[in-house]
Amino acid sequence: MPDPITRAAIEATAEKIAPYVRRTPVMDVMLSGIATPVALKLELFQHTGSFKARGAFSTVIGRDIPKAGLAAASGGNHGAAAAYAAHVAGVPAHIFVPAIAAPAKVQRIKSYGAVIEQDGATYYDALENCNRFIAASGALSVHAYDAVPTLLGQGTLGREIQQQLPYIDTLLVAVGGGGLIGGIAGWYRGDVRIIGVEPETCNALHASLAAGARVTVKPSGVAADSLGASFAGELMFPLAQKFIERVALVDDEEIRMAQRWLWDHARIITEPGGATAFAALLSGAYRPQKDERVCVILCGSNTDPETFSRVMIT
Numbered sequence: 001m002p003d004p005i006t007r008a009a010i011e012a013t014a015e016k017i018a019p020y021v022r023r024t025p026v027m028d029v030m031l032s033g034i035a036t037p038v039a040l041k042l043e044l045f046q047h048t049g050s051f052k053a054r055g056a057f058s059t060v061i062g063r064d065i066p067k068a069g070l071a072a073a074s075g076g077n078h079g080a081a082a083a084y085a086a087h088v089a090g091v092p093a094h095i096f097v098p099a100i101a102a103p104a105k106v107q108r109i110k111s112y113g114a115v116i117e118q119d120g121a122t123y124y125d126a127l128e129n130c131n132r133f134i135a136a137s138g139a140l141s142v143h144a145y146d147a148v149p150t151l152l153g154q155g156t157l158g159r160e161i162q163q164q165l166p167y168i169d170t171l172l173v174a175v176g177g178g179g180l181i182g183g184i185a186g187w188y189r190g191d192v193r194i195i196g197v198e199p200e201t202c203n204a205l206h207a208s209l210a211a212g213a214r215v216t217v218k219p220s221g222v223a224a225d226s227l228g229a230s231f232a233g234e235l236m237f238p239l240a241q242k243f244i245e246r247v248a249l250v251d252d253e254e255i256r257m258a259q260r261w262l263w264d265h266a267r268i269i270t271e272p273g274g275a276t277a278f279a280a281l282l283s284g285a286y287r288p289q290k291d292e293r294v295c296v297i298l299c300g301s302n303t304d305p306e307t308f309s310r311v312m313i314t
Helices: 007-020 052-060 077-089 103-111 123-137 148-164 179-188 204-211 237-243 252-266 272-283 305-313
Strands: 026-029 038-041 070-073 093-097 115-118 170-174 193-199 246-250 294-297
Touching: 007 052, 007 148, 007 179, 026 252, 038 148, 052 070, 052 077, 052 148, 070 077, 070 123, 077 093, 077 103, 093 103, 093 123, 103 115, 115 123, 148 179, 148 294, 170 179, 170 272, 179 193, 179 237, 193 204, 193 272, 204 237, 204 246, 246 252, 246 272, 252 272, 252 305, 272 294
Parallel strands: 038 294, 070 093, 093 115, 170 193, 170 294, 193 246
Antiparallel strands: 026 038
């Protein structure tokens, strides 16, 4: 079966969604023990606070939307992006979220006028509820990570990084279900070193690459609401096997340390999942070689002041 996640398809998707997404900035920081500046791709400044808007608009723009509108299951960030895309398109949205979804993310979804269905303990409970609704209503499915339009949309971030930082050697990407890193791998296709980063307790891709096949894990921990996939996406897994060098693992305290560092040194507020890739550098889970030019994607900012303040004082 031909690989649908091609550079040509990502180029076409980038042109299609350009009016609807932001070209997010890049900034350099210096880290102790690393001689060259580390580039931070600030995708947390994307519409709705995460990269997910790219995949949502890729799915929605140019489609005939059914009367029932669109439906998505999400831990929070994807739901906000799907709800925002529906708001822009002027169509209804039903977003299914699990009990673990952060209140700040649920509130953001509601702010775009979507109908919230919050039931079930995990993302996959929400996905089952969403799929039943789609089957009954005919609503358009906007999948969080395992659909071609989603991966093509997320792949546009890789294209944008290459335009802004054509000289990088290595790109660090946080991984949940794998839509982001799969789309980026589909763009770069081995031209740069791609390192996935997962929490130790949300390690679906790490475990699957080690096993040579997709395996199921039980996600938990501080970043589970955004990176808590029970298994890696079917579409992205062959791309991961070909183009991702390895997956580094970080623990919850290392993620919190990364959140604190980004606030203390750059005044950037991230959610745990948004700081996970940076945690690999800060903790030493990934150690660059001398003169290696590294970019880290900060992929999400959807947290609330109370929750973030607790991170700062622990």
